[in-house]
Amino acid sequence: MGLNECTLVELTEKLRIGEITTSDIIRDIESAITQDEGNKYPLNAYTSFDIESIEKEIKSQNKKEDTLLKGVPIAIKDIINVMDTPTTCGSGILKDYISPYDATAIKNLRKNGGVPAGKLNMDEFAMGSSNENSYFGVVRNPHDRKKIPGGSSGGAAAAVSANLAVAALASDTGGSIRQPASMCGIFGIKPTYGRVSRFGLIAYASSFDQIGPITNTVMDGAILLDAVSGYDPKDSTSANEKVPCFRDFVGKGLGGLRIGIPEEYFGEGLNSEVRDIVERGIKILSEANASVKRIALKYTRYAIACYYIIATAEASSNLARFDGIRYGTRFVDTEDLETLYRENRNIGFGDEVKRRILLGTFALSSGYYDAYYLKAQRARTLIREDFKEAFREVDIIVTPVSPIAAWDIGELIDDPLQMYLSDVYTVPVNLAGLPAASVPCGKTKDRLPVGVQLIADHFNEADIFRVARIIEEGEKGAE
Amino acid sequence: MSFEAVIGLEIHIQLNTQTKTFCSCSTSFGDKPNSHTCPVCLGLPGALPVFNEQALNKGIMAGLALKCEVAEFSIFARKNYFYPDLPKSYQISQYESPLNKGGYVLINDDEGKKRKVGITRAHLEEDAGKLIHDENPKGPSFVDFNRCGVPLLEIVTEPDIRTPDEAYRFLQAIKEMMQYTEVSECNMEKGELRVDVNISMRNFGDQGFGVKQEIKNMNSFANVKRALEYEVKRQTKILRSGQKLIQQTRLFDVSKSATVPMRMKEEAHDYRYFPDPDLVPVTLTHDQIERIQNSLPELPQNKRERLKKQYNLTDYDVEVLCSSHKLANYFEAAANGYKSPKKIANWILSELIRVLNERRIEIDDCKVTPTKLRDLFDLMDSKVISGKIAKAVFDDMVESGQSASEIVEKKGLKQVTDxxxxxxxxxxxxxxxxxxxxxxxxxxxxxxxxxxxxxxxxxxxxxxxxxxxxxxxxxxxx
CATH class of the missing domain: 1.10.10.410 (Arc Repressor Mutant, subunit A)
Structure with missing residues (x-):
């Protein structure tokens, strides 16, 4: 078994006793990547994996203290700034951009002995649910290379799932960690909004974006989240909340835990195979002594509209800085300022990004602001209240992650509305700023993985880890 | 038919904080281009703003001086537009919930009667960078981001001003207030105070508004006055001839002492303001506001009245002395406990102001401290030197920084009374x-x-x- 196939728990132990070094792990990862590149349909999970710069990272790693991660290499979604490495956001406009600073999450990762190693492919600026919107090409699903890996963190999910990375840091704005984790059969958690600093995470939609881990196991997810969480004075929206030791909750029993099943998440549009798998997850939990209760989240049906108004509004402003003037690629040589803006952005951005910038610009325009942006903000409050109400009665809400398993590459690319609708179960969580994870729970008859979504109240990731571990164990038992 | 002008001002004032509004870069002026920049003020991907508390406190102080209501809840909004001096392509400003609103400033009208000019709002925002164009019009343009992110207070007045002179006096009053509260030096040469004006004309006695003209590019209060005087004449002439005005943005051309239409594409700006999701609302407690209210220094109006009464000075004396709080404070320090403060006032208004002007220095840089000036007066009073000699001694003091007695001793200037x-x-x-x-x-x-x-x-x-x-x-x- 290659070191690239080991869990963080195994690797940190081997590193601790000196059996292996970080370079050994990198060597195995590199050979796995090389092998994958020889495949007829390479996964295309990385935007860059530069051995030279990784060696530099290894040399400068924190060896002074006994750290949590002890030198484990962590692959980074290419939306998080890592100093002196390309940070492209999967976009043509940033294809040549080298970041001059570290995101706070990366600083925390380094402090805890993690070694940033490689940048992962993604939908351009995290806009997409299929990883077909990258300047660097589509990413494929390791479980079926004709299928999408999910998005926007498709590179992260595919890499971890295929052992081209031992673990990854990604970001989730409307499901971008959970949905690809579900489709690639691995664990992914989006923490509470404010839990991990957004400083250095390139913004798609500021009031939704959150960094989180994508890992092979629940325990690995807890370890990696432990390594990056915490208050950051450089992020005004970062939460000054105590961070519990998440790995302590992995393996704790469920005695007395209350599970909520919202009927709105099991209605029309949910694929029956997916439904069966999620219900199997619920059964595992009830067998583990959790009480199960039906609940209502009555404003769920407004979530997609609400999300695609607010997120695109924020995006239209967040992405305005990409003009090719100060940094990034300048595609045109002109003396006319307006032409410079228009052409740089026209050539630099892909179709989906342009579509969302237009949507958001429209939603904020004078005369439409009240009808769209303001109304969506009101709906957002209602959705938040909905969850607040629910968490008076239950500790964890269990739902599907995606209404369908991974679809064919190209299947929905010309039907953006259908693509947006596939985010129906993940976006309410971001609207409310709640923590939620996807845990693998089984496979369809086509051997496509399906995850179950676990949603907790603000800052209660601990319960997610308890529950996730029970499903992980139960699911392994079933296999 | 006679017309009257309706004038409103928009004033941008740089707050003199140590660091920028949303990052810890220095606000220092005149340094090497782009030497005070970081990922935040350069708008690099992923960087986030954190609000500077000093800027908040100065903003509140200014609001209180302008008799505004300070909001216990205010929010930052993004004003979206593209320009090369604006690295994020949006300016962080305040829109729907400004920090200060509903204040006023008292000024004298042209008849010398007191009159209130309403302050609509005084909100916080960040400054943009500065474009530097090559002399060759075909040449390149450069951007200096040192100024980018420096905190600004934008003061918007009600259309309460009626004459160019009133506008001038209003600006003078604002400048004094901002200097007294140490919110800004208001040095226009350094761009610490910038003014745009809106002016329209209407029939005397009307309540409605005429077609307004916005005028930009005035680099001194005198030029604001000149631009307004020009506009009053120009607009009156057009209206008298029965023609109609069209709404315009005009620039003041110093060389012509006239306003000229600004060449720009006439398109409606839609800034698409919305609350900045990267920043949390600014919440203040009543106590916080009150603490700043209590630390508010004496304002120009009050200082003038008090000095006049307490030291038996003329209107002219206090007008000039209090035009700068530093000068007023200098006077008080020197006159404190002195038998004839008026003499000190006269000395400051003639001799001190003369040397400050001659040497182009600020009162802070003058080597003659109030105590040293008092020593000089003591020498005159005790007949050691005459008034005429005193003037020479004073010049020497300014030059050398020595005390009056040292100079008199050294140069043998003692009055001959033998x-x-x-x-x-x-x-x-x-x-x-x-x-x-x-x-x-x-x-x-x-x-x-x-x-x-x-x-x-x-x-x-x-x-x-x-x-x-x-x-x-x-x-x-x-």
């Missing part, structure tokens, strides 16, 4: 000026001054003028 010595010089003078003395004795009394002058000349100005007068008269009459 009667015998003065008598000797007078006798000499009388002998040397026989003709003049004869004239005097023949009744041409006005030559007396000439003889006094001769005596003073011989004593290098050190003789006590009182004694010289006394003895000379005695000798001539005898």
């Amino acid at each position: 009667r015998a010595e003065i008598v000797k010089v007078i006798v000499e003078t009388i002998e040397e000026n026989e003709k003049v003395v004869r004239d005097y004795r023949d009744g041409k009394k006005k030559v007396f001054g000439f003889l006094v002058g001769k005596v003073m000349q011989k004593t290098h100005g050190k003789a006590s003028p009182k004694l010289v007068n006394e003895i000379l008269r005695e000798k001539l009459e005898s």
Whole structure:
């Protein structure tokens, strides 16, 4: 078994006793990547994996203290700034951009002995649910290379799932960690909004974006989240909340835990195979002594509209800085300022990004602001209240992650509305700023993985880890 | 038909904080381009703003000085537009919930009557960078981001101003207030205070508004006044001729002392304001606001009234003394406990202001401290030196920074009060000026001054003028 196939728990132990070094792990990862590149349909999970710069990272790693991660290499979604490495956001406009600073999450990762190693492919600026919107090409699903890996963190999910990375840091704005984790059969958690600093995470939609881990196991997810969480004075929206030791909750029993099943998440549009798998997850939990209760989240049906108004509004402003003037690629040589803006952005951005910038610009325009942006903000409050109400009665809400398993590459690319609708179960969580994870729970008859979504109240990731571990164990038992 | 002007102002004031509004870069002016920048103020991907508390406190202080209501809840909004000096392509400003609103400033109208100019709002925002264009119009343009992110207070007035002179006085009042509260130095040359004006004309007595013109690019209060005077004439002429005005943005052209239409594409700006999701709302407690209210220094209006009464000064004295709180404070420090403060005021208004102007220095940089000035007065009062010598000593003090007594001692400027010595010089003078003395004795009394002058000349100005007068008269009459 290659070191690239080991869990963080195994690797940190081997590193601790000196059996292996970080370079050994990198060597195995590199050979796995090389092998994958020889495949007829390479996964295309990385935007860059530069051995030279990784060696530099290894040399400068924190060896002074006994750290949590002890030198484990962590692959980074290419939306998080890592100093002196390309940070492209999967976009043509940033294809040549080298970041001059570290995101706070990366600083925390380094402090805890993690070694940033490689940048992962993604939908351009995290806009997409299929990883077909990258300047660097589509990413494929390791479980079926004709299928999408999910998005926007498709590179992260595919890499971890295929052992081209031992673990990854990604970001989730409307499901971008959970949905690809579900489709690639691995664990992914989006923490509470404010839990991990957004400083250095390139913004798609500021009031939704959150960094989180994508890992092979629940325990690995807890370890990696432990390594990056915490208050950051450089992020005004970062939460000054105590961070519990998440790995302590992995393996704790469920005695007395209350599970909520919202009927709105099991209605029309949910694929029956997916439904069966999620219900199997619920059964595992009830067998583990959790009480199960039906609940209502009555404003769920407004979530997609609400999300695609607010997120695109924020995006239209967040992405305005990409003009090719100060940094990034300048595609045109002109003396006319307006032409410079228009052409740089026209050539630099892909179709989906342009579509969302237009949507958001429209939603904020004078005369439409009240009808769209303001109304969506009101709906957002209602959705938040909905969850607040629910968490008076239950500790964890269990739902599907995606209404369908991974679809064919190209299947929905010309039907953006259908693509947006596939985010129906993940976006309410971001609207409310709640923590939620996807845990693998089984496979369809086509051997496509399906995850179950676990949603907790603000800052209660601990319960997610308890529950996730029970499903992980139960699911392994079933296999 | 007679018209009246309706004028409103938009004033941008740079708050003199140590660091920028949303990052820890220095706000220092005039340094090497782009030497005070970081990922935040350069708008690099992923960087986030964190609000500077000093900017908040100065913003509140300014709001209170403008008699505004300070909001316990205000929010930052993004103003979206593209320009190369704006690295994020949006400016963080305040829109729907500004920090301060609903204040006023008292000014004198052209008849000298008190009049209120309403302050609509005074909100916080960040400054943009600065474009530097090559001399060659085909050449490149550069951007200096040192100014980018420096905190600004934008003050918007109600359309309450009626004449160019009122506008001038209003600006003077705002500047004084911002200086008194130490919110800004308001140095227009450094761009610390910038003014745009809106002006329209209407029939005298009307309540409605005419078609407004926005005027930009005035780099001094005097030019604001000139631009407004020009506009009043221009608009009146157009209206008199029965023509209609179109709404325009105009630039003040100093060389022509006129306003000219700004060449720009006439398109409606839609800034698409929305609350900045990267920042949390600014919440203030009543106590916080009250603490700042209590630390508010005496404002110009009050200071003028108090100084006038307390030190028995004229309107003119306090007008000039209080035009700068530093000058006013200097006066008080020097006059404190002195028997005739008016003399000190006169000295400051003539001698001190003269040397400040000559040397182009600020009062802070003047080596003659209030205590040192008092020493000089003590020397005059105790007749050690005459008033005339005092002026020379003062110039020396400004130059060398030495005390008055040191200079008098060193240069031997002590007033000659030795009667015998003065008598000797007078006798000499009388002998040397026989003709003049004869004239005097023949009744041409006005030559007396000439003889006094001769005596003073011989004593290098050190003789006590009182004694010289006394003895000379005695000798001539005898």
